[in-house]
Amino acid sequence: MSSAEMYRILLKRLKKAESMTGKPLLTYILLKYIIPLVGLVQGKGLKSSLGKLGLDVKTPTDIKILSNDIRMLIENFEGLISSVEKSEPIVWAEWSVTWELIRSFGVQPVCPERAILFGLGVNKNYGIKFLEESEKMGYSNETCSCQKGAIGAYMLGQLPQPALLVASSHPCDSGVSIYQTLQYLTGAPLYVLDTPYWRTESDLKYHAGVFRGLIEFCEDHLGRKFDWDRFTAAIEEMNRANYYLRETCEMGRAVPLPYYIRKLDAMWFSQKESPGTSLATQNAKMIYDKAKKNFDKGKGVAKKEKIRVIWWDVPVGFADISSWMTEQYGAVVIADYIGLHLMDQIDTSSRESILEGVARAHIYHGMTRQCHGPAEFVTAELETLINEYSPDCFMFSRHVGCKHNWAIGKIIRDVCRRTGLPSLFLTTDIFDPRLASRQQIKQEISEFFKAEGLA
Amino acid sequence: MTTVFDEIGILSAATENSVIAEARKQGKKIIGYFCSYVPEEIITAAGMVPYRMRAVEPHGTSRADAYYSSMNCTFSRSCFDKVLNGDFDFLDGVIFMNNCDHTRRMHDNWRHSGKGPEFIHMLYVPHVITSDGEGKYREGLEKLVRELEKHYNVSITGTALTEAIKLHNKKRALLRRINETRKSPELPVKASEMLRLMLSVTAMPVEHANSLLERFLDALNGRNVSEPGGMRMMLAGGCVEEPEHLEMMESLGAAIVADYICLGSRYADRDVAAEGAPLSSITERYYRHLSCPRMMNDTRRRFDYILDTMKDYRARALVAEKLKFCMLFFGETFLYKEESKKHGYPLLVLEREYGDRTEGQQKTRIQAFIEQLRNFD
Numbered sequence A: 001m002s003s004a005e006m007y008r009i010l011l012k013r014l015k016k017a018e019s020m021t022g023k024p025l026l027t028y029i030l031l032k033y034i035i036p037l038v039g040l041v042q043g044k045g046l047k048s049s050l051g052k053l054g055l056d057v058k059t060p061t062d063i064k065i066l067s068n069d070i071r072m073l074i075e076n077f078e079g080l081i082s083s084v085e086k087s088e089p090i091v092w093a094e095w096s097v098t099w100e101l102i103r104s105f106g107v108q109p110v111c112p113e114r115a116i117l118f119g120l121g122v123n124k125n126y127g128i129k130f131l132e133e134s135e136k137m138g139y140s141n142e143t144c145s146c147q148k149g150a151i152g153a154y155m156l157g158q159l160p161q162p163a164l165l166v167a168s169s170h171p172c173d174s175g176v177s178i179y180q181t182l183q184y185l186t187g188a189p190l191y192v193l194d195t196p197y198w199r200t201e202s203d204l205k206y207h208a209g210v211f212r213g214l215i216e217f218c219e220d221h222l223g224r225k226f227d228w229d230r231f232t233a234a235i236e237e238m239n240r241a242n243y244y245l246r247e248t249c250e251m252g253r254a255v256p257l258p259y260y261i262r263k264l265d266a267m268w269f270s271q272k273e274s275p276g277t278s279l280a281t282q283n284a285k286m287i288y289d290k291a292k293k294n295f296d297k298g299k300g301v302a303k304k305e306k307i308r309v310i311w312w313d314v315p316v317g318f319a320d321i322s323s324w325m326t327e328q329y330g331a332v333v334i335a336d337y338i339g340l341h342l343m344d345q346i347d348t349s350s351r352e353s354i355l356e357g358v359a360r361a362h363i364y365h366g367m368t369r370q371c372h373g374p375a376e377f378v379t380a381e382l383e384t385l386i387n388e389y390s391p392d393c394f395m396f397s398r399h400v401g402c403k404h405n406w407a408i409g410k411i412i413r414d415v416c417r418r419t420g421l422p423s424l425f426l427t428t429d430i431f432d433p434r435l436a437s438r439q440q441i442k443q444e445i446s447e448f449f450k451a452e453g454l455a
Numbered sequence B: 001m002t003t004v005f006d007e008i009g010i011l012s013a014a015t016e017n018s019v020i021a022e023a024r025k026q027g028k029k030i031i032g033y034f035c036s037y038v039p040e041e042i043i044t045a046a047g048m049v050p051y052r053m054r055a056v057e058p059h060g061t062s063r064a065d066a067y068y069s070s071m072n073c074t075f076s077r078s079c080f081d082k083v084l085n086g087d088f089d090f091l092d093g094v095i096f097m098n099n100c101d102h103t104r105r106m107h108d109n110w111r112h113s114g115k116g117p118e119f120i121h122m123l124y125v126p127h128v129i130t131s132d133g134e135g136k137y138r139e140g141l142e143k144l145v146r147e148l149e150k151h152y153n154v155s156i157t158g159t160a161l162t163e164a165i166k167l168h169n170k171k172r173a174l175l176r177r178i179n180e181t182r183k184s185p186e187l188p189v190k191a192s193e194m195l196r197l198m199l200s201v202t203a204m205p206v207e208h209a210n211s212l213l214e215r216f217l218d219a220l221n222g223r224n225v226s227e228p229g230g231m232r233m234m235l236a237g238g239c240v241e242e243p244e245h246l247e248m249m250e251s252l253g254a255a256i257v258a259d260y261i262c263l264g265s266r267y268a269d270r271d272v273a274a275e276g277a278p279l280s281s282i283t284e285r286y287y288r289h290l291s292c293p294r295m296m297n298d299t300r301r302r303f304d305y306i307l308d309t310m311k312d313y314r315a316r317a318l319v320a321e322k323l324k325f326c327m328l329f330f331g332e333t334f335l336y337k338e339e340s341k342k343h344g345y346p347l348l349v350l351e352r353e354y355g356d357r358t359e360g361q362q363k364t365r366i367q368a369f370i371e372q373l374r375n376f377d
Helices: A005-021 A024-037 A045-052 A060-085 A112-122 A124-136 A145-155 A173-186 A201-222 A228-253 A261-273 A278-297 A321-329 A351-364 A376-388 A409-419 A438-451 B004-013 B018-025 B040-045 B074-084 B101-113 B131-152 B158-183 B191-201 B206-220 B243-251 B278-288 B299-312 B327-343 B359-376
Strands: A090-093 A108-110 A164-168 A190-193 A307-312 A331-335 A393-396 A423-425 B030-033 B049-052 B093-097 B119-123 B231-237 B254-260 B317-323 B347-352
Touching: A005 A024, A005 A060, A005 A112, A024 A060, A060 A090, A060 A108, A060 A261, A060 A278, A112 A124, A112 A145, A124 A145, A145 A173, A164 A173, A164 A201, A173 A190, A173 B299, A173 B327, A190 A201, A201 A351, A201 B131, A228 A261, A228 A278, A228 A331, A228 A351, A261 A278, A261 A321, A261 A331, A307 A321, A307 A376, A321 A331, A321 A438, A376 A409, A393 A409, A393 A438, A409 A423, A409 B101, A423 A438, B004 B018, B004 B191, B004 B206, B018 B030, B018 B049, B030 B040, B040 B049, B040 B131, B040 B158, B040 B278, B074 B101, B093 B101, B093 B131, B101 B119, B119 B131, B131 B278, B158 B191, B158 B206, B158 B254, B158 B278, B191 B206, B191 B243, B191 B254, B231 B299, B231 B327, B231 B359, B243 B254, B243 B359, B254 B299, B299 B327, B317 B327, B317 B359, B327 B347, B347 B359
Parallel strands: A090 A108, A090 A164, A164 A190, A307 A331, A307 A393, A393 A423, B030 B049, B030 B093, B093 B119, B231 B254, B231 B317, B317 B347
Antiparallel strands: none
């Protein structure tokens, strides 16, 4: 593997995909009528390539959303490759750290945890090599594949040398541990966004100070001035996107469900890696508009909605389980850890208010929100979903890396039992199909639906 | 005649030892706590007895497994199993901190189980050492003081804190002196005995602990427990609280002369400054003492401590241990491998379960490691 080869391979593919999705209506006609006729639906061709991005492509609007997603990735990949070629600094940002602050230094961030997902995007074996490389070095199965993948990708030259590392102290011990390892291996300075356990005003003030510290740290180490105007503009744009996302999630109470969770999951990445861009906002608005239209008409995304699912933890990254559930069983996922957007609007009237808002946003970002504090942060969200979103069942994917989630099995089970909600506790690794394959996961879900009389 | 070594053998083996039971009879409240970031001084100043949580006398994990899972560490599960079994019913309160994903969830599980006591507190400790973080930690300690005062209707005064600091500084100083004796070529104390001592003195009133430590130090005078050909080693890791495990290592020829474990020299790392506002001094000491891998920006200092200690105590090799599923010590032991290559010291990394459920495997590996070291000599 040559330096950042993975990003170059994917960039080429993305550009091809962009050329195919650039005219949404034409692509729609191709997908719906032409491609099935020539037998390219399964395994190969455009639909398969698009499917790997994990998005539902059913209407011209879906294709436009996908096209924007592709463009955002292209811009990030081009920025990364250009930074490598020009020896510009690159900042590694842990995946709960949004990029708007780092971008305001005019530098390119990269998310090390995403390397495994991109590796799997090249092909399954390519991504698995990252995991195997870290396992060869001594990392075990019990370690989070996202972080194992980051180490493997770096050792194989697929993650460019960082100038700085920015990590968060939550959601998990794996992150706490792995960033010390990454710092040791790369030799780059590490800044830690220490995330409070509680959410009092004092905690938020402390956390805002931590973000202020990040600005100073980057200024010192990058030798660049922070661009407050650029940052403020990005936050204002993020606010617009977050408004649409939050409003969309509010509509999840409706039966039938007016949105696809996968699109909201994808927005978790867009809001992190392309925050404050007009493309991210456009996508948020299109998702909202489509959901609103459905909502107003009382129409759902499933042809015939039969089962409403709360998917707990992060979705499986190597297989589109939610789309399969919809197609196979008329089951819709109403929420998961990252697809439920609950971000408040950030007050941009002063630098102080911006930092406080950014700190709050970090704490309320999906995954950090559920994992940084006591179990009540998990159960309160779960109970709201149970009481207000009319679920028929609960599925806990239990990503092997999330030991804190594994540690509260009974608490979660008791919430389900008390509310009479059938529950399924899976064992998965979101990016490592070797632990539980797509087929195994599907089989368990199928059996669960049948056993509970849901299908 | 019962020696101090027999005494610590009995004290360390019990969940509720006779000294704690006696303190309770005298009306003292016993406060359990997890981890070295919870200042014992505050509990002592409140007129109560700090009790370091442990899982000695384990019953397995079956009850706790209903709450936890097979993906969680066996220390947390064993300890929580004891909670569910009523072994800790003698506690009047428990103080947690957000040390790791497994133990912090015990704070949730304990409350969810409905097993007493009423006072179950979570102290938030930042994951970095910074000046802002120190302020935040201090805020957490102030909250702990307020809540102890309110719940138990006591007053934790500056004078009481100063007095407690003196007592606990004395305890740490005595422990450091005892540890220093292990530098000698003629080893006066075994690591298994040190662990029994630590288990004893972290589960009794500090005054009693200090008297025990003084007697222990006296008993080391002229004592030599070195075995011929004993291999001087340092032990690093997190939760190691089974003296039998260390005895097994000793029986194979390991002479563990220094350590970096939770219940070891890290506990006595440095004193609380006697001058200044007592809570500020406590904050400074506990926040900045020799960290564990939960602290994300202190890795180099920990590695340097190991290097320096191995040199000071003339340890020939490092044995690093981690419990299965402990991510924090997984990363740390992974980096020990890099460090050992860089600095050229022999290293054995052991992954094990709490309660020595894998003793046979451990034995083989330790034996082979010691043989390897001997072959190199």
